[in-house]
Structure formats: C-alpha cells, structure tokens
Amino acid sequence: MPWLRAAEVPPATWIKTHPGRALLAAVLIGVVPESGPHLVFVTLFAQGVLPFPAGSPAEFVGVKAANAAAGPALGGAPMAAGA
Numbered sequence: 494m495p496w497l498r499a500a501e502v503p504p505a506t507w508i509k510t511h512p513g514r515a516l517l518a519a520v521l522i523g524v525v526p527e528s529g530p531h532l533v534f535v536t537l538f539a540q541g542v543l544p545f546p547a548g549s550p551a552e553f554v555g556v557k558a559a560n561a562a563a564g565p566a567l568g569g570a571p572m573a574a575g576a
Contacts, residue, residue, distance in 0.1 A: 516569060
C-alpha cells in the first residue's frame, strides 16, 4: 500500500499531489484543542492567568463546527485558484 510509505515522500511533494487530503488533515488537526497554539491558552487558563467564562458543551461544538467549515472554505479558495 503506497500510503503506508509516507516517510519516503517529502511532505511538500505529498501536499502538492494530495491538496484535498492535506486540507482535511489541517482541519482535523485544528479541531483538536491541545494542538499547537491552543496549548498555550489552555495552560494559561489552567494557571488562572486567563479568566475565560465557562461555556456549554453545545457552544464548544458549535464553535468547532464553524471553524471546521470556515477552514476548508478559506483554505480551499486559494487552492482552487491555483495558488
């Protein structure tokens, strides 16, 4: 199975040949609250430095759904234009 040997293909080449999959992977990674920059804010909130109000689980899902919809729209537009 060729997709199991991803380490043999440079990431830039894989992204150029699979832009849709790369965009989907970016959206999925962005949904995870512990990824990248999110960790800084989660840590600051846990230390009491940032006083975020508690939100409901429904609000959390709504915000994540809006972000997951906006990401492919905003990222897919330049890809469709050939950028």
